[in-house]
Amino acid sequence: MEKKIQETPVDTHPTFVLAEPPQGGLWDTVLDQLDDVAHRLDLDPGIHAILRQPERELTVSVPVVMDDGLIKVFTGYRIQHSSARGPCKGGIRYHPDVNLNEVRALAALMTWKCAVVGIPYGGAKGGVQCDPSQMSENELCRMTRRFTAMIMPIIGGKRDIPAPDVNTNAQTMAWITDTVSMLERKTVIDVVTGKPIPLGGSLGRKEATGRGVAIVTAELLKRKRKKLADTTVAVQGYGNVGSHAATILNQMGCTIVAVSDVSGGLYNPQGLDIASINGHVTAHPQHLLEGYAARGVAKINNEELLTSKADVLIPAALEHQIRADNAPFIQANMIIEGANGPTTREADEILDNRGITIVPDILANAGGVVVSYFEWVQDLQCFFWDESEVNRNLRRILVRSFKEVWDFSREQGVSMRLGAYMLAVDKVASAVRDRGVFP
Numbered sequence: 001m002e003k004k005i006q007e008t009p010v011d012t013h014p015t016f017v018l019a020e021p022p023q024g025g026l027w028d029t030v031l032d033q034l035d036d037v038a039h040r041l042d043l044d045p046g047i048h049a050i051l052r053q054p055e056r057e058l059t060v061s062v063p064v065v066m067d068d069g070l071i072k073v074f075t076g077y078r079i080q081h082s083s084a085r086g087p088c089k090g091g092i093r094y095h096p097d098v099n100l101n102e103v104r105a106l107a108a109l110m111t112w113k114c115a116v117v118g119i120p121y122g123g124a125k126g127g128v129q130c131d132p133s134q135m136s137e138n139e140l141c142r143m144t145r146r147f148t149a150m151i152m153p154i155i156g157g158k159r160d161i162p163a164p165d166v167n168t169n170a171q172t173m174a175w176i177t178d179t180v181s182m183l184e185r186k187t188v189i190d191v192v193t194g195k196p197i198p199l200g201g202s203l204g205r206k207e208a209t210g211r212g213v214a215i216v217t218a219e220l221l222k223r224k225r226k227k228l229a230d231t232t233v234a235v236q237g238y239g240n241v242g243s244h245a246a247t248i249l250n251q252m253g254c255t256i257v258a259v260s261d262v263s264g265g266l267y268n269p270q271g272l273d274i275a276s277i278n279g280h281v282t283a284h285p286q287h288l289l290e291g292y293a294a295r296g297v298a299k300i301n302n303e304e305l306l307t308s309k310a311d312v313l314i315p316a317a318l319e320h321q322i323r324a325d326n327a328p329f330i331q332a333n334m335i336i337e338g339a340n341g342p343t344t345r346e347a348d349e350i351l352d353n354r355g356i357t358i359v360p361d362i363l364a365n366a367g368g369v370v371v372s373y374f375e376w377v378q379d380l381q382c383f384f385w386d387e388s389e390v391n392r393n394l395r396r397i398l399v400r401s402f403k404e405v406w407d408f409s410r411e412q413g414v415s416m417r418l419g420a421y422m423l424a425v426d427k428v429a430s431a432v433r434d435r436g437v438f439p
């Protein structure tokens with residue numbers, strides 16, 4: 001007999017209240033930054049107006065039959081900020097705080113990021129407002145497949161190519177690939193990046209964002225005439241970006257003194273044993289630091305991590321972690337933004353006045369999208385590179401981009417953030433100008 005869905009009122013599960021997108025937050029930060037840069041570049045007001053608004057926004061409802069047979073309806077978004085420089089590109093995030101304005105902001109950051117590192121993409125982002133820690137693998141699979149079907153009209157290898165972000169991974173990308181392939185009745189591998197290797201993923205993609213963070217950290221240390229072996233590092237967020245950044249910097253000779261995730265943090269001024277922490281995280285059912293203990297390691301909370309004694313601070317969790325209330329107490333004199341938008345505008349000003357050098361997100365965490373670009377190129381050609389080629393090309397692009405931003409910022413007498421934004425917005429504005437306004 002056909003299995004029937006239980007007849008109960010929809011959404012009997014505790015759910016998130018969908019309100020108007022909150023004012024303020026990262027979207028306001030992104031617009032303020034754009035307005036400032038537009039003024040400095042003396043940008044044409046029409047082009048400025050185009051860049052202030054995403055090109056296309058899609059909000060979808062995503063009904064999912066949960067494991068207990070009840071239906072829960074989630075809200076998802078896919079937002080394309082700009083396709084002026086090429087197909088849109090950006091991750092998909094699963095998190096309770098996902099909302100329209102956050103996705104808008106993250107889409108715009110992708111536009112600037114692709115421009116600053118000179119890869120031929122525009123910017124997009126997607127997300128589903130959900131709490132994946134409370135969902136089973138099967139529920140996540142069904143949600144991903146339905147979300148994919150709902151956003152399918154606007155994604156595709158030449159239109160908009162999603163990738164992993166917070167709480168999504170290679171498995172999520174595999175479900176998207178399969179769903180699109182089933183619905184299109186052919187194998188479609190160029191629709192997402194960050195896929196498992198057997199499905200057309202790229203070697204080096206998983207580590208790419210963290211590797212990029214490590215590469216730009218090394219470039220900054222070189223400019224500061226500081227040796228890697230004399231450098232201490234604190235990392236907030238021990239997920240994909242943070243754990244790989246910590247591991248690679250540790251392999252390069254840095255001492256990692258503090259790490260944290262949503263379950264809390266660890267601190268050892270003599271240096272943490274990153275290999276043993278990675279072993280613990282891999283074995284933990286939710287891949288958390290929780291429960292790790294070793295001699296000389298103190299438990300700290302996330303606020304303590306941000307203000308701990310280290311030369312380099314790498315925020316690699318979520319946005320707006322460094323704010324006006326904690327910025328005055330940050331001890332690091334270099335901040336490498338692994339996360340997107342981890343610093344508020346007010347905090348940015350405080351840190352700038354304190355002479356702390358910040359490598360901005362759109363440069364610091366661009367390694368992921370650069371290797372996503374390599375994955376897409378390999379998929380289109382059905383010709384796959386070995387890992388050393390991926391890493392060599394990643395390094396080449398990031399070292400060149402870092403130099404461009406560093407030199408330009410010094411010439412202009414502005415922070416690296418402002419320099420990176422000025423270079424990026426100028427490139428996107430040129431593309432808009434060259435293409436003209438259709439029709």
Ligand code: NAD
Pocket residue numbers: 164165166167168209236237238239240241242260261262263302316317318319338339340341365366368369
């Ligand atoms: P992830 O889900 O793998 O990891 C996020 C980590 O942050 C987890 O360890 C989680 O426990 C921790 N975390 C969450 N809330 C926290 C809190 N309040 N305090 C401390 N830690 C907390 O996600 P990810 O892919 O590593 O992404 C992290 C950041 O990097 C995000 O801002 C994301 O947009 C950005 N980013 C990711 C990529 C990528 O390739 N994955 C690329 C560019 C930028």
